[in-house]
Amino acid sequence: MTETIEAPGSRPKGGGMLVLYLALGGLAFAVLQSLVSPALSTIGRELNVSTSDVSWVVTAYLLSASVLTPILGRLGDMAGKRKVLIGVLAILAVGTIVSALAPNLTVLIVGRVLQGAAGAILPLSIGMVRDELPRERVATTVGLISAIFGVGAGIGIVAAGPIVEHLSWHWLFWLPLVLVVIALIGAVFGMKESPVRTPGKLDVLGATILSVSLVALLLAISKGQSWGWGEFNTIGLLAVGVVGLVAFVLVELRVKEPLIDMKLMRIRGVWATDLVALILGFAMFGTFLLVPTLLQLPEATGYGFGKSVSQAGLFLLPTVVMMVVFGPLAGILNRKFGPKLPMFLGAIFVVAAFTLPAVAHGQIWQVLASGILTGAGIGFAFAAMSNAIIEAVPAAQTGEATSVNTIARTIGSSIGTAVVAAVITSNTTPQGLPTDAAFTDGFWVCAAVAVLAVVAALALPRAHKRHEEAEATGVDDLPPEPDEIHLLHRSNA
Template identity: 50%
Template sequence: MKQPQEAVPVARSLPILALAALAFSLAQTSIVPAIGQLAVSLHTSTQNVSWTLTGYLVSAAVLTPVLGRLGDMFGKRRLLVVSLVLFAAGGAVAALGESLGLVVAGRVLMGAGGGIFPLCFGIIRDEFPAGRRPGAVGLVSATAGIGGGIGLLLGGLLVDHTSYKWIFWAGTAMALIAAAGAQLVLRESPVRTRGRVDVPGTVLLAIGVTVPLIAISKASAWGWGSGRTLGLIVGGLLVLVVFGLVERRVKEPLVDMTVLARPPVLITNIATLLVGFSMFGIFLLVPQLAETPKASGYGFGVDATQAGLLMLPGSLMMIFFGPLSGALTRRYGGKVPLALGGLATAAGLALLAVEHGSQAAVLGFTMVVFSGIGLAFAAMPNLIVDAVPAAQTGQATGVNALIRSVGSSLGTQIIASILAGSVTAASPLPTDHAYSVAFAVGAAGGLVAAVAAVIIPRASRHPDPSVLQAAGAVAQPGGPAPATDQAHPDSTRSR
């Protein structure tokens, strides 16, 4: 009789978690169509306005694992509400800001929403029945792509018909609704990791992630081979090496490096980097291709709204393929949908590289790409959740989300560089061949992700929190962590 009783909170909780994830993912791309309007309204250049994207990305990358770790320590529902409130406050600051500095500051504050994904995954791991977890994780994961695609359409509609400020107000409203729902409906998990905040680790991680991401985001302007770009990338990577060495010696680390070094976690994170690379490549390529004037010989000459509509069917495909990935995970393990997702992503991008001369072709092949991304994005956190102890779900999925952000930044900037490299004084628009090369590079990323998925080893089993609690073994705040390498019957499989 226990399962029917648990199904009611799941039915109420899952929409709240999905809304929280949607608010963050919409904000990733909805600002893109507004870059030009922001530059005019704030009396600055589009290059300066790009800091609204960079600041958001860097802030989210740094805060995602930090908030995931804090959720493991102090309660995942509590930190989810905090993340949503900070996100909403940032949206309000950006909407009210009349200077570039204030708008960027608001976007940086919105980056706290990056903690939403690991906290949602932790809540699902701790509170949902074992049979419902893969599908729930799949749906929440799929919103990363769904929101990214819909965000382009929403941003285009608001820019074409109202003001960019409504992009920020919409995110604020969604986050506040989700925060209220989380506080009123969700239960706080008893699964905790004792410890204190690792301040040195947090500072090192912030520097090590921020510096290379800033370099990558500005590489198109500075040049990939410039001393400034290479120096910041190398410097940041050295700081991350120091971070790893320090975390191995800290009693209560921000990130448990031994967990991240486990082959199922490590290889899943590599696949995550590559799928994130491919996804944000298509977010950049398709709208830019669609908005290129017809006089170019290959563009469609549409406005931002119509470009967003080209992405919409593919984004909506993820509503189906995310939960389907969860079902495949329950039956075959997470590596199967991850491999299939990588292959589908690669196939769709390869087809776009060969044929992108009509709106019908772009719409159809984009749907193939997003089907693959839906399968892959849903499988990745399921693989992570299944491979780590319950008390470390937040930090492990937080690092996974960070790596996805890094992949997204790499994809955006490398593909932007490919397009920019084809521009000449005589021809200020990228060439059609450059788009073909860029789609092909994205396809290569998806294909390598599929290969990585195939070699993911089977994860060790970790006990269900409810099983431990029944045995009196759940870690309480301030108490010792339970043993986590036992088998338990309710765990999903990872092959």
């Protein structure tokens, strides 16, 4: 049995370098997630493999991140967030070097699996910020770090074209490695260990069941389009995934030290936030697929803009900039009004971002306006999601709760990529190019899905309802209001 008692004044007043190192690690992970996608055709051509085979470079990364994020997030809560973060960054560095030097597809996939371990950076980082920074800085800092993950994904899409055109696909890994190394050095020499722990042992059975179910689900979602949605492989994997998740919940309700405390999932502030994460993960990657494809189509089609890969990427820069601006702004709103308002506003912006081009996308300003609204909405909502989790769960369980939220984003991104790609390819010209109607349908699909995020955001409880809900669900140790004494007391009998 252990306990950590901490008064607000005992927290360090600095933390600027801590935030920098955490942000660099998160940026590297997010960039690596999206940087490879626009270059898949080039990688496949140089490695002499088919389009279907080279897609495993993305699939392996997503599978690894989804499986390892909750496990490493829980280990961080148990053994120390800094210690696990150092290990994660080291694995990310090794995986990035392996990928950069890969002579064939098999080695490249191994490197990507290693990189996927870095999915735990977000929950570990948010936990460290919550534990280490003065509480008046937590909301804004969490907003910034959360926005960095959206920013990194956008930068990856923007930078892929110029890197491949002027260097080679190997530099897709060498350049982010610089960020990883700086973050690793900072974690080793510039961070101290968090005092907040959840003693116990890892739930191996639960981790195994969750891993199998997530692999089955994401594999079916990622490969369903190429295999065929009605094929036995796809349906079978989806069934295994769903049954596995049900079994996981049943196991977690019965074990003494679960990988994920199911009591947390009953909290309205948690499940509503995870639902928003799933939906907006879908929408964000819908943008990253629809907009570059539309911009790169020949002008002769009457609706394409004839841009190169590099030029199309540059049109996503306003999206990235808005994420940077609105992430910290969401933190400021969170301090005054709680996370519900910025999450709701973010979802509204995303609905508007897709409704505009769904109605008309024949002018370049319409595409740019859509990108600006998307960046503002994702920046707002992603930052608010992390703060909503922090407000809803005990400090010692931040890692496992934010891990689930990260998984929800990953699954949403996978579903969004698969669904939007299916919409685009289902309506093509005799030359095999997507029709104008395909983009209209794609934008409407994303707009309709984003409406669900608005509904989910409205389901969030107001800030003053948090303690009532905690009592009702049996979860103690919720973060107090700003004028209360901060007392963390966590014990395991």
